[in-house]
Amino acid sequence: MTQRLRRPSGRYAGKAADERRAERRRRFLDAALELFGAGPGYRATTVAALCESAGLSTRQFYEEFRSLEDVLSELHLEVNAWAESAVVEALTDTAQLPFAERYGRVFRAYAASIAEDPRRIRITFTEIVGVSPRMDEQRLTRRARWVELIRAEAAAAVRRGEAADRDYRIAAAAFIGSVNGLLHDWAAGWVDASLEEVVDELVRLLLALLRPDG
Structure with missing residues (x-):
């Protein structure tokens, strides 16, 4: 039987999973503030560009946001x-x-x-x-x-x-x-x-x- 993947729930580098997730979300938001608010703008930004700016992966993006x-x-x-x-x-x-x-x-x-x-x-x-x-x-x-x-x-x-x-x-x-x-x-x-x-x-x-x- 195939098991569904679960989010990590333990501590890593002294931080709980919820803390790490909140930090990732903040990094996406901060990167978006720069790209949407000072860079090319919302309409000219791609998910790939946002992930590159945030230093995170597209997989991590879609764990936090739908679009x-x-x-x-x-x-x-x-x-x-x-x-x-x-x-x-x-x-x-x-x-x-x-x-x-x-x-x-x-x-x-x-x-x-x-x-x-x-x-x-x-x-x-x-x-x-x-x-x-x-x-x-x-x-x-x-x-x-x-x-x-x-x-x-x-x-x-x-x-x-x-x-x-x-x-x-x-x-x-x-x-x-x-x-x-x-x-x-x-x-x-x-x-x-x-x-x-x-x-x-x-x-x-x-x-x-x-x-x-x-």
């Missing part, structure tokens, strides 16, 4: 998770600050997380666009999460008397659309401005969105 699209998907979610963590931390740290200073810092925390590594901007706003229906759905689902975060924060600002009492769903969607569109165009080289100038303009837009009438 390159899975790698892109994980990178996109990871970059968004880092940015969301930075925003939540900034909201907590600025809870007692005046309106304009608070929301300026919060958005700049988001921008700093995304811009910490230029490859993150390209992954989030360029490489994922138009890849497949699955990736489009993931991108829009993640965008909806950002819209809801802004809408909820706007509602909290209304309760504190810092924002006009109205429905912010459309305004939040418009702002997130502006963020995605402007950063996409900036990353593609279509906007003649520094990233700092782009962020400053988006901060002004966010403050105008939330500022009470008068």
Whole structure:
């Protein structure tokens, strides 16, 4: 009877199988971040090229991922998770600050997380666009999460008397659309401005969105 192959489960070089697998997965993701975000891009990268960059085999790749699209998907979610963590931390740290200073810092925390590594901007706003229906759905689902975060924060600002009492769903969607569109165009080289100038303009837009009438 033929036995099915099993993943190694013991320790090797002082590391458990799960630790070694996590390290391999990280190496694939780091290699993909470089190739997708700074190199030829997602569409021009092959599994073989990714494996060569990661220093791993195609067999190891297919033990971790079904396709390159899975790698892109994980990178996109990871970059968004880092940015969301930075925003939540900034909201907590600025809870007692005046309106304009608070929301300026919060958005700049988001921008700093995304811009910490230029490859993150390209992954989030360029490489994922138009890849497949699955990736489009993931991108829009993640965008909806950002819209809801802004809408909820706007509602909290209304309760504190810092924002006009109205429905912010459309305004939040418009702002997130502006963020995605402007950063996409900036990353593609279509906007003649520094990233700092782009962020400053988006901060002004966010403050105008939330500022009470008068």
